[in-house]
Every structure is written in structure tokens, then in C-alpha cells.
Amino acid sequence: MAKWLSRAPRLAAVGAYRWVDERLGLGEVLGYARQKSVPLHKHSYWYYWGGVSLFFFLVQGVSGVLLLVYYRPGAEAYNSVREITFDLDFGWLIRSTHSWSSNLMILSVFIHMFSVFFMKAYRKPREFGWWSGLALLGLTLFLGFSGYLLPMDDLAYFATKVGLEIPRKLPVIGPAVVDMLRGGAEVSEVTIQRFFALHVVVLPFFFIFILGFHLWLVQRHGNAVPPSEEAVPESERHSIPFFPNFFAKDLAMWLIALNVLAILAALFPWQLGPQADTLTPAPAGIHPEWYFMSQFEVLKLFGRWFPGAAGEILGILFFTVGGLLWALIPLYDKSSQRAMRARTTTWLGYIVLVGLIGLTILGYFDLD
């Protein structure tokens, strides 16, 4: 009797699983996951970064919904964030988690992008993976920019004001696009309201949609192997099953990511500056977040070299053309296409990587 009782929950669970499996075919999914394999080589480590980016995106979803419970867009924005940060239990931790996770997400998306680039994983048939990934990067940066305004403290206000002045310099479409985003001549409650709509509804909607496409492509094509591994004869290559082996390693990476996030969010709580006031001058040494620092520095340098409006337009042009060339790499990198080790492309990648990091560091030294 006692033995039967102790077995009952297990039997019930097995029965419930069978009932669902008969109707939804869970076994097929699991079987597919077991069949799928992940290549094992000396660069395999870089395969985790897409998953880490996804993890931070999920954290953003959960912590964002929690903030949504108390955040009030519009005129009360600053006050509601002040309440979340100082009055509500653990509000500071949830806000800090959301801010730190956004930074870590952008960082891991960048790492993911460069690892894909250096492994030449954008080659046929994975071009759409590269492009959808770049679209996700763009949305991630736009999410970062729109979310930055929402607390409406002094940094948020000036960052948005400056951030919107830059695209305004674009000929013809610039002013129209910026006025539409800003909802008036000044950054105000109206701007908060529409950035809020963008940040919590519009951008996440497109993000989830494109993310679904991106992940579907990964399922369809599997992990790409770098040219160095392609040179190894088929019989000498190694791989591990996706489930449970790689999945377990993925989870371990997520756990590390969670721990890093918890330490940063708890020990370095995200600050809230004084409320934005149009009559207060911008604080000294104000600068964009690190992920916009390189663009900021380019505009600054071009402004010095080409005084007047020309500097800004050339700076924007520089980034637009550079971004376009970066996006179109699968179309003109023909040597990698033939599975050769394309040193020119690798060097291009190094130049872009070092350039971005160098400009970012330079940006921090170049603050007046």
C-alpha cells in the first residue's frame, strides 16, 4: 500500500506526459533535439553567445514587465521611477537588473556578431541569418536608446535631445523623422509617451518576430563551422548532441550570465539623477552610453576636421556606408565562399573591431 502510494505521483506524471504526447507529439521534438548535433572544435566556445544574448533578452522581458507594473509614462515618469527606486521593496534591484541586463545584452550581441563574422558564418546559405541578426542588433540599440529616456532624469533628457539632433542633420528626411519621433520641437512628456509605446510594444513586437525567424534559420541550417574546421577531413571532425550535451552547457553559460548580472545589479545599483529640467544646463562631461560612444567620437572628430554642417553629414555618411558594407559582406566575400581562409575579410573584421574599441576608448579620453 505504502509503496503504491509513493509511486502514484510518478505514475500520474508519466500518464499526463503520455496524454499530451499523443496529442502534440512532444517525443518528435525531443527526438529532433537529440538528433541535432553541434560541431566540436577549438572555436566552439563562440557558439554560446547567441544563447547568452537570448538569455538577457528574456531577463529584459521579465524585468521589463515588472517595471511596467509601477512605471507611469508622461508627466509622472520621473516620479514613478523615483518610487520604484527608493520606495518600493526591491524596486531598485529590479530596475538595476533591467539596466545592467540591457548593457550585457548589447555586449553579448556584439560578441555574437563578431564571432559569426570571424567564423564566416554569414556564407551561403546563411545570409539571412546574418541580415536578421543585424536587424536584431539595430532593434537592440533602438530599445536601448528608447528605454534610456523613460526615467526622465537629466542624463536621459540630454542623451535623447542630443541623440535626436544627429539624425536631424540628414538631408530631406532628417527633420521629418525626428519631429515624428519627438512629437514636437522639444523633448517632453509627449516624447516619453511615444518612446514608451516604442519601447514596450512596437520594438519588442518586431524583435520577437525577427528573433523567431533567426532561430528558425539556426534550426534549419545548424551551426556553421569556420573555414579552418572545414579544412579538416569529415572523418576527423567531432560533434556533440544538442540535447542533452550542448543544452546542458548552454544552461551552464546562462547560469554564469545570471550570476554576473546578479553581482553587477546588486553591488552597483543603477543610479537615478535629478529630474530633467529644461532650464538646467547640461552637466559637465556628459556623454552617451558606451555602445554609442564610437559613433559619438566619430562625429566629434569629423566635426573638428570639417567645421560646420559638413562634419556631421560626413560623419553620418561614414557610419552609414560602413554599416552597409558590413551588412553586405555575404554578397562580396567570394573567397570565403569557396571555403578558403579569406585573410582579407578576417583583416577587415579586425580593423572594424579594433576601430570600434579604439574609438570607444578614445571617446572616454576625449570628454571635456
Added chain:
Amino acid sequence: MAEHEHAESGGESRLQKTRRAFVRLMLSAVGAAYAGLIAYPIYRFLGAPARRAEGMAAVTQVTVQDGERLRANEAKMFRFGTRPAMLIHHADNTWVAFDAVCTHLGCTVQFQADKQRIHCACHGGTYDMHTGRNIGGPPPKPLKAYKVEMKDGQVVVSRA
């Protein structure tokens, strides 16, 4: 150890079994600890307003603003802590106050001077206007009565 592992015929040895059980237990414990560490701040965060309301509900006495101006055979709604309450000035010049939340499903009740009763519009519950006793419809319990006193010409309502 190798001897030990094959000590039992067929399947895993006892050592392997206990090791597996130990690892499983430890993993479950660590997993539960993480889940708790994540869930607790979220629980506190979401529950903060409810706890604040509890603090406000701890009120024991309220002065009804302009309560003394209430005419005979009329009622006035006021807030007792977080809850709606009702002050009635009866025709015989007695004063009563009740918690104005219907004991059935929580709607706010009203005083009906013409029918000389307290009524809940949601499901037709009725209460005695002098005692708060449930006299008709679905309410299972009487309305909670407060104590009403006149202090320096003002109406002061307190927990009975």
C-alpha cells in the same frame, strides 16, 4: 572502487546509485535556492502596495469632515482607513456608522431614505439601517458597526 562498482550484478552499483541520488539532490537544492532568490524580491516588489494598504487600514479613529452638518434622515460616505464607510443621521437624532462594504461580494452599499434601509445594488442585499443586521437577499453577515461620538462639535468615528 572498480571492484565495488561491479559488486552487484546487472545495472548500477550501490555507490553509483547513491552518488547519482546525491548529485540530483544537490542540483535540486541549488535550483530551488536560485528560484527562491529570484522569486522573493519579485514577491516583495509586487506586494508592496498591498502591505502599504494594510498599514493604512490600521486606522482606529476618523473624524468625518463636515459630518456634523449632515441633516436628519440622510447618510454620508467617508473613508475609514482604506475602506468605504457610511455615517447615517437618523430622524430620531441618533447617529450610526457602518462599514459600507456588502458582506456578500464586496460592493459598496447605499442608504435608501425612502425605503428606510441599507441596500446593495449588486445582488439586492438589504440591511437594517439602525443595526446593520442583514435582513434580506444574499448577505451572510451584518455590516460591521462603528462607534459614533460627538467631540467638540465634530463627528468622530472609531472601531467599536
